Amino acid sequence: MPIYKKNYLLVSKIYPHLMRKINYKYWSDYLVMLSENYVTNKSNVLELGAGNCLLAFYLKDNFKNIIATDLSFSMLNSSKDKKVKKVCSNMTSLPFKYSFDLVISCFDSINYLIKKNDLLKLFTSIHNLLSDTGIFTFDVSLENNSKIHIKVPIREGKFKEITYKHLSSYDEINRIHKNTFEIKLKNKNVYKEVHKQKIYPFFDYFRLLQKCGLYVLECFDAFTFNDATENSNRVQFIVKKIK
Numbered sequence: 601m602p603i604y605k606k607n608y609l610l611v612s613k614i615y616p617h618l619m620r621k622i623n624y625k626y627w628s629d630y631l632v633m634l635s636e637n638y639v640t641n642k643s644n645v646l647e648l649g650a651g652n653c654l655l656a657f658y659l660k661d662n663f664k665n666i667i668a669t670d671l672s673f674s675m676l677n678s679s680k681d682k683k684v685k686k687v688c689s690n691m692t693s694l695p696f697k698y699s700f701d702l703v704i705s706c707f708d709s710i711n712y713l714i715k716k717n718d719l720l721k722l723f724t725s726i727h728n729l730l731s732d733t734g735i736f737t738f739d740v741s742l743e744n745n746s747k748i749h750i751k752v753p754i755r756e757g758k759f760k761e762i763t764y765k766h767l768s769s770y771d772e773i774n775r776i777h778k779n780t781f782e783i784k785l786k787n788k789n790v791y792k793e794v795h796k797q798k799i800y801p802f803f804d805y806f807r808l809l810q811k812c813g814l815y816v817l818e819c820f821d822a823f824t825f826n827d828a829t830e831n832s833n834r835v836q837f838i839v840k841k842i843k
């Protein structure tokens with residue numbers, strides 16, 4: 601079975617189906633609430649790992665100057681929203697020359713940075729791009745979430761004549777969560793994409809952010825305003841530049 605090295609080349613075709621239970625409007629409202637003290641509707645907003653722009657679709661109602669970015673051209677290109685500006689770029693080497701008041705990254709996109717050095721590159725770029733009053737808010741998946749997901753290690757489905765098998769596993773020693781997608785296209789060819797995500801310990805984020813001149817203003821249990829702990833499933837950071 602051929603393995604596609606480029607993540608999301610084929611998964612982009614089934615992504616709306618994989619995310620069918622996610623309420624992006626609710627998610628967008630949460631992010632608007634988190635950021636309302638720091639931004640206006642004229643602020644420059646940047647989304648990293650925006651995927652097929654389902655979140656940006658709603659966020660643009662509040663932030664008209666939003667730019668959605670993602671490493672995968674297939675993901676960005678599968679967005680039907682022609683109003684959101686899109687830039688295909690790696691979040692570790694962002695190509696912008698002006699500052700942003702709000703930078704967002706959602707749904708574990710940052711967990712795709714497997715190497716600590718890439719996380720440092722991202723946080724350094726954020727330090728360079730964030731305005732002095734701006735915030736960077738991002739979520740990350742923690743170990744508990746991986747342990748919950750591997751309870752159902754195989755999921756299968758069909759979407760627009762594409763059938764898929766999704767296998768989920770977690771390597772506790774190396775803290776790598778692996779999602780393998782076996783995708784059978786309409787022409788019966790079968791391909792595989794292997795997505796690896798690093799499940800960093802909770803406190804590593806605090807240390808690495810500080811190393812890059814950033815500090816954690818708040819860290820919530822995702823979708824709530826309750827303080828996160830290392831036992832949370834997914835956590836939502838709100839970060840600012842150290843003055």
Ligand SMILES: C[S@@+](CC[C@H](N)C(=O)[O-])C[C@H]1O[C@@H](n2cnc3c(N)ncnc32)[C@H](O)[C@@H]1O
Nearest residue numbers: 649650651670671672675690691706707709712
């Ligand atoms: C789980 S999807 C989340 C997409 C979107 N945020 C959402 O909520 O639906 C993870 C996304 O991160 C992107 N991604 C992974 N590594 C990246 C990187 N180094 N730079 C930018 N985007 C990246 C993937 O292409 C993918 O679209």
